[in-house]
Amino acid sequence: MKEIICIVCPRGCQLTVDEANGYAVTGNGCPRGAAYGKSELQNPTRVLTSTVRLTGAALRRLPVKTDRAIPKGKLREAMALLDTVVAHAPVTEGQVLVADLLGTGANLVATREIPAE
Amino acid sequence: MYDLIVLGGGPAGLAAACRAWQEGVRRILLVERDDALGGILNQCIHNGFGLHRFSEELTGPEYAGRYIRMLGQTGVEVRLATMALQILPGQDGAPHEVHTLSPTHGYEVLQTRAIVLAMGCRERTRGAIALPGERPAGIFTAGAAQRYLNIEGYLVGRRVVILGSGDIGLIMARRMTLEGAKVLACVEVMPYSGGLTRNIVQCLQDYDIPLYLSHTVTDIKGHDRLEQVTVSQVDANRRPIPGTEMVFDCDTLLLSVGLIPENELTRQAGIEMDRRTHGAVVSEAMQTSVPGIFACGNVLHVHDLVDYVSAESERAGAAAAAYLQGNPSASLPSLRLDNGAGIAYTVPQRLHPGIGEAQVFFRVNRVTGPAAVVAENDAGETSRFRRLRFAPGEMERITLPANLVATAKEHITLRLEEGSV
Numbered sequence: 001m002k003e004i005i006c007i008v009c010p011r012g013c014q015l016t017v018d019e020a021n022g023y024a025v026t027g028n029g030c031p032r033g034a035a036y037g038k039s040e041l042q043n044p045t046r047v048l049t050s051t052v053r054l055t056g057a058a059l060r061r062l063p064v065k066t067d068r069a070i071p072k073g074k075l076r077e078a079m080a081l082l083d084t085v086v087a088h089a090p091v092t093e094g095q096v097l098v099a100d101l102l103g104t105g106a107n108l109v110a111t112r113e114i115p116a117e
Numbered sequence: 118m119y120d121l122i123v124l125g126g127g128p129a130g131l132a133a134a135c136r137a138w139q140e141g142v143r144r145i146l147l148v149e150r151d152d153a154l155g156g157i158l159n160q161c162i163h164n165g166f167g168l169h170r171f172s173e174e175l176t177g178p179e180y181a182g183r184y185i186r187m188l189g190q191t192g193v194e195v196r197l198a199t200m201a202l203q204i205l206p207g208q209d210g211a212p213h214e215v216h217t218l219s220p221t222h223g224y225e226v227l228q229t230r231a232i233v234l235a236m237g238c239r240e241r242t243r244g245a246i247a248l249p250g251e252r253p254a255g256i257f258t259a260g261a262a263q264r265y266l267n268i269e270g271y272l273v274g275r276r277v278v279i280l281g282s283g284d285i286g287l288i289m290a291r292r293m294t295l296e297g298a299k300v301l302a303c304v305e306v307m308p309y310s311g312g313l314t315r316n317i318v319q320c321l322q323d324y325d326i327p328l329y330l331s332h333t334v335t336d337i338k339g340h341d342r343l344e345q346v347t348v349s350q351v352d353a354n355r356r357p358i359p360g361t362e363m364v365f366d367c368d369t370l371l372l373s374v375g376l377i378p379e380n381e382l383t384r385q386a387g388i389e390m391d392r393r394t395h396g397a398v399v400s401e402a403m404q405t406s407v408p409g410i411f412a413c414g415n416v417l418h419v420h421d422l423v424d425y426v427s428a429e430s431e432r433a434g435a436a437a438a439a440y441l442q443g444n445p446s447a448s449l450p451s452l453r454l455d456n457g458a459g460i461a462y463t464v465p466q467r468l469h470p471g472i473g474e475a476q477v478f479f480r481v482n483r484v485t486g487p488a489a490v491v492a493e494n495d496a497g498e499t500s501r502f503r504r505l506r507f508a509p510g511e512m513e514r515i516t517l518p519a520n521l522v523a524t525a526k527e528h529i530t531l532r533l534e535e536g537s538v
Binding site: 004005006007008009010012046047048049050051053058059060061063064065072075076079093111112113 | 152159162163164165168174176177178179182266267268269270295296313314315317318319323421422511
């Protein structure tokens with residue numbers, strides 16, 4: 001049995017996860033909490049949000065995210081990869097900058113629309 | 118001559134302007150001092166926004182983008198890089214004046230029948246909390262460091278101590294760690310965190326950053342750049358306990374010690390203020406003590422979630438539209454919402470008795486386990502709202518039943534009741 005706090009939404013439910021019993025989750029206020037509790041103990045994942053270099057616009061940085069959660073253990077490697085990414089304006093929101101980031105199946109996408117200068 | 122001028126192009130102003138347009142108001146001007154719409158959301162690049170409003174998890178820029186696109190569908194006129202300098206309320210139904218300054222239009226005096234105040238808030242600084250010690254470079258508010266990093270592309274330091282456990286400080290602890298800085302500690306003077314629990318987990322615990330509750334910064338050393346910060350434990354009266362000092366070698370101190378609604382224009386206009394919220398006193402229609410002037414978002418009271426800012430601001434936009442369409446309610450209604458034991462503030466502070474049920478935001482002033490908030494009017498009617506826990510860091514929302522509002526004579530009192538659940 002392990003107690004963790006759910007981070008899916010601002011409510012912050014106190015979850016109890018029973019590893020010995022198929023990772024059964026109790027204390028969750030919604031189905032997303034149950035899914036979080038299961039995955040957090042077996043393969044914790046996080047959505048990565050950061051910025052990459054931007055050229056051709058007044059702004060110097062473009063905000064980005066992974067379009068799904070990636071394994072927590074890959075966050076550092078992903079950050080190192082982001083240092084090499086350069087986006088060129090114009091950029092649309094949701095535009096894929098790196099497909100299948102580090103083989104995680106997640107795409108790195110832009111989170112802000114940047115018009116051409 | 119405008120029907121409505123909205124001051125501020127952040128989430129509050131965007132939602133109020135969109136909603137007023139949807140309600141049929143046509144001559145609307147939105148004034149924003151920055152070069153872009155979206156306000157603080159543009160630098161809040163992390164996710165977690167929009168679960169209530171859009172039923173999905175968005176980043177700050179994405180949340181702003183939704184409303185910016187919505188505004189683009191309307192005929193609302195937008196002026197960027199424009200600073201509002203002064204509001205002069207019109208007397209006896211005369212139009213209000215808004216004085217603005219911008220590089221493109223110079224100094225202008227604009228006339229309008231209604232105004233929505235949506236200027237947001239700013240961070241408390243070192244001066245506001247009287248931090249002791251030397252005054253080297255390297256001490257930033259967390260939001261300033263966030264802007265440098267996420268918008269300008271500068272990491273402000275390598276070894277970081279964070280004072281205050283507000284959400285922006287927690288978010289910056291994670292963000293600077295991911296960018297290669299070492300965050301040594303997060304220090305909170307209160308015995309509980311000021312931020313959301315999920316942020317303690319995903320921003321501190323995920324990266325093994327220690328959180329020192331009941332601790333504060335008691336000395337700062339550094340000639341040119343910050344070199345050392347001393348942290349001490351505090352007693353129940355928040356006084357440092359001698360002998361508990363810890364010294365951190367660091368080049369950066371981030372302050373996440375609270376937000377203050379930015380109400381210079383409001384005060385100058387003679388609008389009645391609430392010293393608890395540091396915002397205007399409003400009715401359930403978000404109308405201030407000056408008829409035709411409304412307030413919403415963080416300029417009214419500091420919110421935890423942008424979703425609630427949007428909802429509140431949409432109410433302000435709708436109320437401004439109703440006012441303009443010949444349904445003007447006079448000055449503030451007389452029915453008061455009072456703060457009893459355990460309640461830090463409520464918004465609105467006043468209610469019209471005939472409105473039916475009333476949505477109320479409030480904060481408590483201490484951490485509890487299972488407890489209830491009791492609303493009682495002066496006719497002896499009560500309503501009870503139970504929660505598993507209350508914390509000052511988490512804004513609560515309740516709906517007062519129509520009967521409780523309708524039977525009240527002069528006031529309804531909210532109080533926190535522990536051990537009754």
